[in-house]
Amino acid sequence: MKCLSSKSAAHVILAACIITVSVISWQAIAADILTPQPVSKFDERRWRVIVSPYIWAASLDGHANILGRRTDIDVPFSDIFKNLDFSAMGNIEVTNGLYGVYFDGQYTKTSQDEQFHSQTLGADITMTSLSAGAFFRAYEMPLEGETVFGGQRVFAIEPTAGVRWTQLKVDFMLDRWSEKRKLQWTDPFIGARIQADLSDRWNLFAEADIGGFGAGTDLSAQGQAYLGYRTHIFNQPALLRFGYRALYQDYEGGDILGHSFKWNVTEHGPVAGISLVF
Template identity: 55%
Template sequence: MLRFSPCVPMSLFGLVFCMSSMAFSPSRAADFDAERMEAETEWAVIVSPYAWAASLNGSGSLAGFDTDVDVPFSEIFDHLDFVLMGNVEVTNGKWGLYFDGQHVQTSQDEQAFAHEIGLDIKTTTLSAGAFFKAYEIDLGGQTVFGKPRTIAFEPTAGVRWTELKADVSAFGTSTTKSADWTDPFIGLRMNADLTERWNLFAEADIGGFDVGSKVSVNAQAYLGYRMEMFGKPTILRAGYRLLYQDYENDDFTGANKFRWDVSQHGPVVGFSMRF
């Protein structure tokens, strides 16, 4: 989710030295352009851990019971046991592949008929996709990483897998029920260098198409700040993300429907580090 293109590793000092020591002939210009193109096609790995404070809103159905889903993040946080979120991207600045995942585990205990009922819920969402830079506008100047400032538009396509798993223990017995589905999606990414340090990234995709869910929508936007961290080019990011899924299938009873018509939305903070 949090991405930036590889920087060009040629320093401005080296360029100035070459220009002052000899005439910058057409042949030298061609050599410089060739070196720059070669640098821009080097593959890089970008690792982006993040935290998404998502609330849930919508409706659901299980075993013939319909319920409204309205869970603010503060309530989820009270029962949060484990969370892992992150994005890994491999890109040469023109083409790229990415993997994005979130795993959240919550637990809670309730009382019923003088007995304690335990409920553990695990939610996992994994996405994998590819993109390419289809159109780029030069804004002039460079970023602090030595890359020309641009606005780039990148079509993307991939698949998103979702699993909901519930472990229920009561009256001395326990059971596990789960549902999972896979959604293909298509979308568009936009990456804009606002200044030499500030960056805006936005992405939106739509999927499902009745292959997995009826429809799924993912939209996110982040404002980023470029800096070095541990000697690596890094972008600190903060923004907002929405994931909406409308999925329906037979539930574990075989006679009723499981439905998950829910949007997850909330602020996101994280960073992207290039290796």
């Protein structure tokens, strides 16, 4: 797999993402100052929906066996962004504070050229990942004070379990020849989430899970941590989130042009997003 050295471009892109979200943050903070929100008791036990679009500037590290060749993968986000055709990411959570379910999805389509036997091989790659899980609040410790939404500040631990489905579609083009291949696998996973209200506005969220167990991948693992800031957007409770996320998958199987496919890769990088509470 081709890797271009463009660290400066990666820094520019990451800086642009941070600046963009920071501007939104300060606008929201200013709106809170100029138009104070009435503090009413936030019923933490009522059912509510949390919608969270986000941007994950993920890089790829690891190795893969593609077309019978072992290929080391070291692709910074700048290279992926350069070849990016379309991407969409988001999370939806439904919870009453004690129990809940969540759905997380990522869709990314890239187009790139690779050298194969002294010829240029075009490849359109579409990667889709969908996760669904459930959790319950196993431990909750009240903290002093309330959040700006009127709810009790807490420290909480929430075990979670679910499934993660991954699909990889590749369209090969070489001169007048073309071929399409699709691989997919589903992993069960178990893990835990931690939430801690650092102040009336600041919140820390962390999650880790492990899965696969030979059902889909031999092993998969995910970890993520976010620092959140509570505010209001259009009079709607919202959380601005900044953090880091990593996903490791060790998969072997399927067939691409008569060759077994192996994917031992870690996706990792900074994340920025907004959570709207309804």
